[in-house]
Amino acid sequence: MGCAESLQLQAYFDGEVDPAAAGAIERHLETCVECRALLQDLHALRTLLREQAVPIGIPADLRGRIMASLDEESRTAVAPRGRPSAPLRRSRPFWIGVISGVGGGALAAALALLVLAPMLKGSLVTSLVADHTRSLMSSHLIDVVSTDQHTVKPWFAGRVELSPAVADFAPQGYRLLGGRVDEVQHSNAAVVVYQHGKHVINVFSWVIGRGGLPQDVTRNGYHLAFWQDGNLAYCAVSDTGWPELHELVGLLQGIK
Amino acid sequence: MDDRRGRFEAQVLPHLDAAYRYARWLTRSSNDADDVVQEATLRAYRSFEDLRGADGKAWLLTIVRNCHLTAARQRQRRNLMPLPEADDEQAGELIAGTPDPQTLAIQRDELRTLQRLLAALHEEHREVLVLREIEEMDYRQIAAVTNLPIGTVMSRLARARAALRTRWLQETQGECNGLR
Numbered sequence: 162m163g164c165a166e167s168l169q170l171q172a173y174f175d176g177e178v179d180p181a182a183a184g185a186i187e188r189h190l191e192t193c194v195e196c197r198a199l200l201q202d203l204h205a206l207r208t209l210l211r212e213q214a215v216p217i218g219i220p221a222d223l224r225g226r227i228m229a230s231l232d233e234e235s236r237t238a239v240a241p242r243g244r245p246s247a248p249l250r251r252s253r254p255f256w257i258g259v260i261s262g263v264g265g266g267a268l269a270a271a272l273a274l275l276v277l278a279p280m281l282k283g284s285l286v287t288s289l290v291a292d293h294t295r296s297l298m299s300s301h302l303i304d305v306v307s308t309d310q311h312t313v314k315p316w317f318a319g320r321v322e323l324s325p326a327v328a329d330f331a332p333q334g335y336r337l338l339g340g341r342v343d344e345v346q347h348s349n350a351a352v353v354v355y356q357h358g359k360h361v362i363n364v365f366s367w368v369i370g371r372g373g374l375p376q377d378v379t380r381n382g383y384h385l386a387f388w389q390d391g392n393l394a395y396c397a398v399s400d401t402g403w404p405e406l407h408e409l410v411g412l413l414q415g416i417k
Numbered sequence: 418m419d420d421r422r423g424r425f426e427a428q429v430l431p432h433l434d435a436a437y438r439y440a441r442w443l444t445r446s447s448n449d450a451d452d453v454v455q456e457a458t459l460r461a462y463r464s465f466e467d468l469r470g471a472d473g474k475a476w477l478l479t480i481v482r483n484c485h486l487t488a489a490r491q492r493q494r495r496n497l498m499p500l501p502e503a504d505d506e507q508a509g510e511l512i513a514g515t516p517d518p519q520t521l522a523i524q525r526d527e528l529r530t531l532q533r534l535l536a537a538l539h540e541e542h543r544e545v546l547v548l549r550e551i552e553e554m555d556y557r558q559i560a561a562v563t564n565l566p567i568g569t570v571m572s573r574l575a576r577a578r579a580a581l582r583t584r585w586l587q588e589t590q591g592e593c594n595g596l597r
Contacts, residue, residue: 175574213532
């Protein structure tokens with residue numbers, strides 16, 4: 162039995178395979194003594210671990226200390242001059258006072274842009290990272306599975322109002338896996354999925370809104386590279402290194 | 418109680434037991450686990466807005482792990498000269514794996530074997546096993562907590578199970594030979 166099979170059996174044991182794959186594994190188990198033994202071992206270890214590892218909960222005094230520190234934290238957060246580490250966004254933003262005092266609509270709008278634009282960019286990054294992780298974690302990585310750009314590109318037509326850059330860069334080490342439709346800031350985005358080594362790279366594209374694009378950024382260990390082509394915004398997200406990510410960005414920008 | 422505190426208590430605090438268990442298995446010391454969980458809960462409360470309705474358990478355990486790593490790095494920097502007595506006493510609660518047979522025999526009575534073997538595993542193996550078997554998290558959650566790709570979670574889990582199984586067999590067969 163190979164290593165790949167034992168990983169598959171483990172995934173089956175952990176309830177991480179779909180019903181079709183489970184059926185295939187169960188059929189294999191009927192004939193393979195080795196895999197049956199491995200499965201038994203997995204069961205035995207789990208049983209022993211769950212029986213023997215002390216089911217400790219948090220001690221009451223520690224829980225009490227934690228609740229007390231939360232009380233303290235809540236108090237300082239509500240107080241007008243909290244400690245610097247206390248969350249400040251609970252208090253009324255200072256610029257509300259400024260705007261109401263001046264009463265200038267234009268100033269309000271200008272301030273709102275100044276204040277909101279970074280917030281929008283922040284939430285854009287957050288939502289892209291969330292989309293990326295969700296795509297890795299669920300079976301919703303790819304809607305159309307194809308290594309052929311002439312299949313993937315037309316697939317987007319009729320599903321999203323944009324036609325993103327798509328190409329297979331297998332010779333350069335970036336294999337086209339397929340595409341899916343996702344949502345970025347409440348509008349549809351086309352996502353083209355590439356594989357580089359063991360890493361998945363999601364390339365999001367959407368019609369650019371107001372406020373511009375953020376700088377390249379690293380969030381939760383994922384790199385996000387942004388660029389713009391005409392009225393399309395692009396963002397490549399992955400846990401590869403920056404050079405690998407930028408190489409793909411370069412390849413995509415080179416498509417004409 | 419304000420609304421934010423109420424939501425925090427509903428979404429995050431139910432996972433304090435899991436956070437504490439995970440911290441115990443990471444630090445292998447009840448003092449360090451206390452500090453880590455306390456710090457992690459406070460940090461979680463301060464950045465509660467980041468949770469956004471996602472998996473509260475995985476989120477809290479991620480913060481626990483980060484706090485543990487930070488604290489461990491700080492200890493390493495500080496304790497170029499460790500204080501052996503204090504540390505060993507702490508470690509004795511969960512760690513074993515010293516080759517001295519007499520110590521082992523004593524510890525065998527005090528600690529249940531598999532728990533001791535688990536504590537002696539390498540940290541990267543120990544944590545995926547604890548998250549999977551004791552906290553019963555799925556691969557996705559484990560990947561989120563450990564900040565690893567799912568493929569790495571799978572292979573680490575397989576290696577961890579193989580390592581534990583080997584040690585377990587050595588241990589139990591050793592006992593059988595002793596009886597003969």
